[in-house]
Amino acid sequence: MDEGSIRKRRESQNGSTGHNVDCQTKDQQPAKATVLQKDVGLLSATCLIVGTMIGSGIFISPKSVLLYSGAVGPCLIIWAACGVLATLGALCYTELGTMITKSGAEYSYLMEAFGPPLAYIYSWTCVMVLKPSSFAIISLSFAEYASTPFYPGCSPPVLVTKCLSAAAILLIVTVNCLSVKLANYVQNFFTAAKLLIIVIIVVAGMVMLAQGRTENLSKAFEGTSSSVGAIGLAFYNGLWAYDGWNQLNYITEELKNPYRNLPLAIIIGIPLVSVCYVLVNVAYFTVMTPTELLLSPAVAVTFGDRVLHPLSWIVPVFVVFSTFGSANGSCFTAGRLAYVSGRQGHMVKILSYISLKRYTPAPALIFNGILSILYIIPADINTLINYFSFAQWAFYGLTALGLIVMRFTKKELHRPVKIPIVIPVIMVLVSCYLVLAPIIDKPDLAYLYCAAFIFSGFLFYYPFVHLKVNWARNIMRPITIQLQLLMEVVPPEKTE
Template identity: 55%
Template sequence: MRQRRTNSPGSTVQLNERTEILRLKREIGLTSAVSLIAGTMIGSGIFMSPEWVLRNIGSPAGSLIIWAACGLLATFGALSYAELGTIIKESGGEYIYILRNFGSLPAFLFAYTSVIVVRPAGVAAVSLSFAEYAVAPFYPGCSSPQVVVKCTAAACILLLSLVNCLSVRLATSLMNIFTVAKLLALLVIVVGGVVLLANGQTQSFQNAFQNTRSGAGAIGIAFYQGLWSFDGWNNLNYVTEEIKKPEVNLPKAMMIAIPLVTCFYLLVNVSYFAAMSPAELLSSGAVAITWGNKVLGNWVWLISLAVALSSFGSANGTFFSGGRMCYIAAREGHMPDILSMAHVQCLTPSPALIFTSVVSLIMIIPGSFSQIVNLFSFTAWLFYGTTIAGLLYLKIKKPELPSSYKVPIIIPILFLVASIYLVLAPIIDQPQIEFLYVILFIFSGILFYFPLVRYKLHPTFLRKFTLHLQLLLEVAPTEKDVN
């Protein structure tokens, strides 16, 4: 906290209070850190993606291998990010690591893509899946009207925006509660699977590798669908400046959350295959509901409720970190100044959160779940690989940098190889025009970078507009806290 000498003691106190207001607080402890990771990872994916993983890979055994490999890859990524987080102790995740290692233009392209596409797409996809399960009980025996589904998803986004703008503590408390609820829901499915296996329902595991596909593109798309369920393993790096003792809690939370989630995912998939044949699973529009009809009978509504709550909790975690991404990019001068400000009383980055919610609302209008997942995954893994390349650069060129945690170099190397494969394999083996659109969109950011960031050609009306928004939203610029 900075202090100035003045003739009036009162003015010094006023400056101190003001300085404290303009800095986000460290309110995320170990429990909340674990909940932020696990609570974001366990969303709609495990209740929807198994069908798509099986559809692309072709066999039950192949599906289980994909799920285990996804968990291992997420663990490798988290270990690598943990070291980055203890070297570069700033919030912002991939954005801040790319900025510090590769410079302004690559970081801007990531921020431009992430703020406008990747993070809002994640919020939109999870909100749509929440809406599907939330409204399904009101339309038994038929598909839910898309207007109702999308209006419910919009209501979910607006509620999350309100909660996250009001209080960091309220948002993290919700994450803790929903994480416990969804772990209990997964535990019900796991126990149900154990009972089925004990009763001899093992037909799906006979000739379990039959029909396995080995094409690079098929495996890549299967990974996209599986890794969607693990998305959130890197969320803690977006809020490093808000974590208590990040040098300790950052790696510890990752080592608790990700193996826990991976074990649950594998056991849940085994339970699905115990209850359903591969053909039944492929024909199921909602895998968890089909499982509930077979195993729980009249209590299947519990699964609908659990999936809805799980998706809502995951959307909360995605929204929480997505708003911080936008906020940090603006603080570094890569986004409009208003997005770098925080509410003077609630100490939340409310302009960035509101902007993220607006873009997410726009994306739910034309989007479908599977389309959003594939485009999200392709873009995300492109930048994950870039981030890990930065870590390898630091480990090789600057090994003297202080870090309380170091990962063996083979782990980020393996993660980088996997990232390159996940970006290139679908393009080479199963080219889709959507991938070209994503690449063109990323590089279109260059058109905005040079006039707005490099040469700072800001129109006068924008400054006046920013001032009016400050007064309306009661926000002010913030300071970093990397101590």
């Protein structure tokens, strides 16, 4: 049975072919086209941004940002500056997302601005490394916080953490494969939970300030780092906490009224997160010295133990909710990137198929989940963060450069939102700094391995994508058919 047979079976079941459409009774619903449905409204869009940004970062990155910045003052400045950078980047993506209303974010924009080779390199890097490693990082954070209460006074065993992380990945992938609406409900619920714990921490911190706990803020700039590379690494870890500001652009095709809801969700979500992050860090420093914060195994949990006792147990519970919701958002968008690149022919064809019953990109979601589980086996969170940020910010810079290029090469494109060109210029310059500064200050073979992996994509692009060699198609065709039958998926229908 091939994909045509599956389509015919679906059509006969739904009565959606030929004259049968005209003969439908009132209680029958017309069959949906086999494409991703526009099920994401403004609330879900905002929750996707906020829920993906507020995840593990604000509960992990404070230590790394403080370590590399050297003092409380520059640490808070870096957190605020990261919020400004995220906002500037999101403004660039607002123009791009309303100008090019395709899912896939950077992939679609690089395709339009620079052509298939660079878009392929992006999809190759993200689908194979960046997206699954991000999913793995967040799930590991979830597992650490979820298991910490069961091991008081010591760190949870690595095996327990990684098994729990793998279980979380399997659960999240299952939810996203079952239903887009179910995934949105999960995202909305956990976003509300994480905002609640943020409010609790901020209010507790304000109370402590009102009581005169300002010792750590009075000498805020003592010990400030003067290393350019160290400041770059501080920004890496701060921006990791902000990562997710571009996630909505991965699902543009599933947004209701994208011209309105895309910019509106960004305008609401990112400033909200920026304010929360700065206030949460201020709250941390009201009860912990810089040394104590650096030594804390879980910053938010330590804060809760000192301020909210005997209700301190609510902090790890809500942090678990927060990281789980962020992992759900990461999975949701990562599947769409693999789906779009597969549809374009830059990944194996099966990744672009859609579930007949669920209307979800199940193969792409499952593939991302499998890679994520593989990444948690040897993973160290801090190493993965640095690796992720180095490559990701190179592509952020190229995307901002693409926006500048298209101002001159694609003047005919309709731009419902048009930002000042100085904003993408700033993003390009900042991206260059974030990519080059740590390498120049402290060269490391990890950066070379990252660059080598990125460019190795051309070894696959030329024969399999550019030349489209027949033997590769002959090998993949029976595999694709078997996977298609197993998962009951079909290629997306072309719509006007």
